[in-house]
Amino acid sequence: MQETKKVGYAVLGLGVGKSHARAVLSSKNGKLVAVCDLLEEKLEKAKEDYGDILTYTDFELMLKNPDIEIISNCLPSAMHADFTVRALEAGKHVLVEKPVDITVQAAEKIEAARKKTGLKVGVIHQNRFNACMTPVKEAIDSGKLGKLILGTFAVKWYRTQEYYDNGGWRGTWDMDGGGSLMNQAIHTVDLMQWLMGDVESVTSHMGVFAHDIETEDMTASLIKFKNGSSATFVSTTCAYPGISTDVQVYGSKGSIEVNEDKLKLWAFLDEDEEESKKMLDKYGAGNGSLTSLDPGLVVGHATQVHDIIDAVLFDKEPLITPNDAIKSVAIANAIYDSARSGKTIYFE
Ligand SMILES: NC(=O)c1ccc[n+]([C@@H]2O[C@H](COP(=O)([O-])OP(=O)(O)OC[C@H]3O[C@@H](n4cnc5c(N)ncnc54)[C@H](O)[C@@H]3O)[C@@H](O)[C@H]2O)c1
Numbered sequence: 001m002q003e004t005k006k007v008g009y010a011v012l013g014l015g016v017g018k019s020h021a022r023a024v025l026s027s028k029n030g031k032l033v034a035v036c037d038l039l040e041e042k043l044e045k046a047k048e049d050y051g052d053i054l055t056y057t058d059f060e061l062m063l064k065n066p067d068i069e070i071i072s073n074c075l076p077s078a079m080h081a082d083f084t085v086r087a088l089e090a091g092k093h094v095l096v097e098k099p100v101d102i103t104v105q106a107a108e109k110i111e112a113a114r115k116k117t118g119l120k121v122g123v124i125h126q127n128r129f130n131a132c133m134t135p136v137k138e139a140i141d142s143g144k145l146g147k148l149i150l151g152t153f154a155v156k157w158y159r160t161q162e163y164y165d166n167g168g169w170r171g172t173w174d175m176d177g178g179g180s181l182m183n184q185a186i187h188t189v190d191l192m193q194w195l196m197g198d199v200e201s202v203t204s205h206m207g208v209f210a211h212d213i214e215t216e217d218m219t220a221s222l223i224k225f226k227n228g229s230s231a232t233f234v235s236t237t238c239a240y241p242g243i244s245t246d247v248q249v250y251g252s253k254g255s256i257e258v259n260e261d262k263l264k265l266w267a268f269l270d271e272d273e274e275e276s277k278k279m280l281d282k283y284g285a286g287n288g289s290l291t292s293l294d295p296g297l298v299v300g301h302a303t304q305v306h307d308i309i310d311a312v313l314f315d316k317e318p319l320i321t322p323n324d325a326i327k328s329v330a331i332a333n334a335i336y337d338s339a340r341s342g343k344t345i346y347f348e
Pocket of ligand 1: 038099
């Protein structure tokens with residue numbers, strides 16, 4: 001039988017990029033060809049960890065390597081659009097970390113370059129691929145949960161001052177685009193809009209309480225959706241020692257509660273207790289822990305790294321596209337606008 005050709009892959013930025021590299025190494029159809037970082041010691045470590053790979057400090061030089069077909073862009077958030085567009089213009093497909101960039105305008109540049117080049121662009125929002133999220137999404141979209149009434153979303157994490165000081169870009173408006181909301185809770189903003197639907201308006205507060213940073217370490221919002229339902233959304237990096245992420249959705253026919261990646265409640269008016277128990281047995285243990293004290297530990301990157309490789313190989317759309325990922329960036333920025341102005345921000 002003829003073997004499928006392996007797709008050449010490179011990783012740009014070796015913070016969370018290390019998870020991308022490991023995911024490429026674990027893939028059937030991808031080959032880790034190179035990594036790129038400004039820091040020589042990270043490149044040396046990558047050679048030790050990943051074996052026979054090329055290392056670059058110069059991104060433009062890496063773009064000239066014809067063996068590289070896909071690049072994971074794991075640079076600080078405000079560098080996503082610039083480097084993704086440059087990669088696309090050099091003929092490379094891109095998997096870009098969340099948030100797709102820190103403004104809608106920057107994210108739109110990625111979308112425009114994607115359309116112009118016809119290449120693939122995926123965006124990481126790995127929590128959509130936690131095991132329990134598939135039945136949760138299906139229960140909402142199929143109408144099993146009934147009419148959506150309320151969502152409660154809470155990201156209660158902890159980050160030290162050292163975390164913010166490391167790298168110099170975290171907790172800054174121009175490079176991180178925000179704090180607990182744009183960086184940590186953007187995953188849950190994405191889940192909220194994916195599950196509950198298009199946002200009509202946001203009314204928010206924010207503040208900085210326990211860190212020496214210019215952005216925020218707490219946001220609290222009331223969200224109204226176009227379908228008439230509402231949600232509360234809170235984010236913080238002050239909740240010592242790092243507590244949890246809650247995704248809770250209540251409809252006219254039942255209730256679903258998820259904590260981190262674990263299904264905690266599955267209760268439907270028209271379903272017997274046995275059925276609920278079966279669901280909790282299947283999805284209650286989650287798929288691995290998201291440890292808020294360890295920002296390097298992430299779950300689910302493998303799904304999306306393997307997906308972009310297959311998207312290139314078999315000419316498919318990646319699971320999450322820039323147009324889809326723009327939505328959470330728009331909501332996060334509306335939350336900031338509301339908190340700054342003291343006004344409710346309406347979406348068109
Ligand atoms: N999906 C997740 O769970 C997850 C987790 C952490 C971070 N992230 C996202 O990943 C991105 C990176 O975050 P991080 O925590 O890994 O940051 P980091 O600061 O730890 O790593 C970024 C790396 O990029 C390198 N770099 C900077 N400029 C460069 C350049 N011009 N050329 C080559 N290398 C360069 C830095 O030297 C550094 O090693 C952010 O957008 C963040 O939001 C996502």
